[in-house]
Amino acid sequence: MARQHRSWLHVLRWKFAKPSSKTIVIHHNNDSENARGLGITPISLEISxxxxxxxxxxxxxVFRGHLARRAFRALRSLVKLQAVVRGVCVRRQARIALHCMNALVRLQIRVRARQLLNTAV
Incomplete structure (x- = not known):
């Protein structure tokens, strides 16, 4: 148990104690003519x-990344659910369309038969 705890702490130390500079420098240069015309000046900020x-x-x-991955998984499952529901709706629409086409074909057969009977007499 103590060995697992120590290895867990070792992983945490390794993950969060990577060597990095103690100063963050942020540069923002916007050299376009429009920016100068608007009076925007370049920003240089140094934070210790x-x-x-x-x-x-x-x-x-790391936590925000975790939340984003979890939200993406939830969104992915929602997209799958939407696909299932849309598939059901499309199949229902296709069934209704085929039923209507069948009714139109039957009606057309009756009209043609009536026309043939009227011309034969």
Whole structure:
């Protein structure tokens, strides 16, 4: 039990304590003529993060990824359910269309037979 716990902690440490810089630099350059005309200036922002902040960001990103995967699985099952329901609806529409076509064919046969009887007399 203690060995499993230690390996679990080792995995966590390895996952969240990857070497990274302590400074995040964000550059935003928008050099288009429209941006200059609107008075938008390039942004350069430098943020220093502590280890706890970096760990919190990493945990949040992993958790958000987990939530996104779970939502995608739910959406995928919903799409499958929609396909089943649409298949039922399409089969019902096809059955109704075939029934109507059959009725039209029977009516056409009666009309043709009546025309043949009237021309024979």
């Amino acid at each position: 993060l502590s280890e706890e902040d970096r760990a919190a960001i990493k945990i949040q990103s």
